[in-house]
Amino acid sequence: MRVLIIGGTGLISRGIVKHLLARGAEVTVFNRAQRENTLSGEVKRLTGDRNQFADFERQFAATRFDVVIDMIGFTPEQAASDVRAFRGRCEQFIFCSTVCTYGVKMPPQVLVDESFPQEPVSGYGRNKLACEQIFRRAHDERQFQVTIIRPSSTYGAGAPLIDNLEPDATAWDRIERGQPVLCAGDGLGLWQSTHRDDCGKFFAYAALNPRTYGQNYNATRDEVLTWRDYHRQAATALGKTAQLVFMPAAWIVQHDPQRFGLLHEITQFHGAYNSTKARRDVPEFVCEVDLTSGATETFADLRHRNAWRDSQADTLYQSMMDEALASGVAPVPA
Numbered sequence: 374m375r376v377l378i379i380g381g382t383g384l385i386s387r388g389i390v391k392h393l394l395a396r397g398a399e400v401t402v403f404n405r406a407q408r409e410n411t412l413s414g415e416v417k418r419l420t421g422d423r424n425q426f427a428d429f430e431r432q433f434a435a436t437r438f439d440v441v442i443d444m445i446g447f448t449p450e451q452a453a454s455d456v457r458a459f460r461g462r463c464e465q466f467i468f469c470s471t472v473c474t475y476g477v478k479m480p481p482q483v484l485v486d487e488s489f490p491q492e493p494v495s496g497y498g499r500n501k502l503a504c505e506q507i508f509r510r511a512h513d514e515r516q517f518q519v520t521i522i523r524p525s526s527t528y529g530a531g532a533p534l535i536d537n538l539e540p541d542a543t544a545w546d547r548i549e550r551g552q553p554v555l556c557a558g559d560g561l562g563l564w565q566s567t568h569r570d571d572c573g574k575f576f577a578y579a580a581l582n583p584r585t586y587g588q589n590y591n592a593t594r595d596e597v598l599t600w601r602d603y604h605r606q607a608a609t610a611l612g613k614t615a616q617l618v619f620m621p622a623a624w625i626v627q628h629d630p631q632r633f634g635l636l637h638e639i640t641q642f643h644g645a646y647n648s649t650k651a652r653r654d655v656p657e658f659v660c661e662v663d664l665t666s667g668a669t670e671t672f673a674d675l676r677h678r679n680a681w682r683d684s685q686a687d688t689l690y691q692s693m694m695d696e697a698l699a700s701g702v703a704p705v706p707a
């Protein structure tokens with residue numbers, strides 16, 4: 374099986390490459406070669422910028438892959454360029470979308486499955502949905518077989534671990550120092566967190582699997598956490614108990630809407646998805662990394678790369694905490 378990954382050296386991509394190689398696939402990655410090459414020597418590298426559409430399309434004009442996986446498609450223009458580049462030149466095209474295409478509503482049965490209406494509330498979600506529609510049309514026109522995969526929050530070495538408030542959290546350093554951290558609401562919002570090796574496994578085993586042709590999939594670990602669970606399990610990786618101070622999401626966001634945009638757009642809402650369909654069609658998709666083990670690895674990697682975020686200079690966070698505690702809210706162990 375010959376597979377091309379557009380991207381290939383990023384967070385989820387590295388999980389995909391690992392499992393594709395384990396399957397015995399011949400893997401080629403396409404990127405700008407701006408990142409450290411941590412890929413095994415077996416992986417072929419092609420260099421270029423996918424946004425230089427004419428060059429990008431010309432580069433693949435004489436190639437054929439069994440599977441093309443686009444990990445970094447974010448706009449309809451990029452999706453249209455993919456269709457021009459790969460129509461008739463691959464058996465299957467896998468597009469990495471996102472659960473943000475569903476928006477923020479919760480179904481009566483709580484977990485969002487693939488039949489839930491897609492009503493994205495962010496520009497990111499709207500653009501991903503527009504890309505999905507372009508690929509679905511290409512599938513219907515038999516340009517190639519399309520599989521759309523929607524990860525939710527996915528983490529691992531190479532990226533920070535989000536908390537309830539922000540993508541690159543200072544909360545983990547505060548927890549390590551025995552200081553309380555902020556959490557929105559009562560910490561009872563629902564969340565799922567999937568390690569990139571587990572998410573990558575789904576992509577790798579969906580490849581060239583005819584059951585996945587023409588299908589959309591959520592690709593999440595099935596364990597659903599509250600934010601209390603999330604902080605408890607991640608803090609265990611630091612050998613600590615997280616002390617949570619609960620404040621309304623709007624109160625937190627108003628202190629710095631840009632910094633706390635993740636909370637505003639995503640994490641103040643439930644984010645829990647049903648991936649039964651993915652497990653049915655791709656039985657190899659068994660998630661093996663629990664949050665405490667994955668957080669241990671992610672924290673070690675952050676320190677190794679000198680990317681661990683020190684909380685001591687974070688005066689805004691401390692002033693928010695002082696304000697919350699002064700209002701009479703007491704920390705609660707997660």
Ligand SMILES: NC(=O)c1ccc[n+]([C@@H]2O[C@H](COP(=O)([O-])OP(=O)(O)OC[C@H]3O[C@@H](n4cnc5c(N)ncnc54)[C@H](OP(=O)(O)O)[C@@H]3O)[C@@H](O)[C@H]2O)c1
Nearest residue numbers: 380381382383384385386404405406407408422423526527
């Ligand atoms: N992580 C999550 O929680 C989450 C959740 C839902 C969906 N997703 C989706 O997951 C995908 C991200 O996957 P990932 O983590 O594997 O990727 P990533 O970390 O975003 O990696 C980016 C990759 O693309 C390459 N790249 C960036 N710009 C490029 C360009 N203009 N031309 C060619 N190559 C370029 C990078 O290498 P160079 O910089 O060297 O070019 C790198 O290989 C996105 O589609 C995102 O929407 C992620």
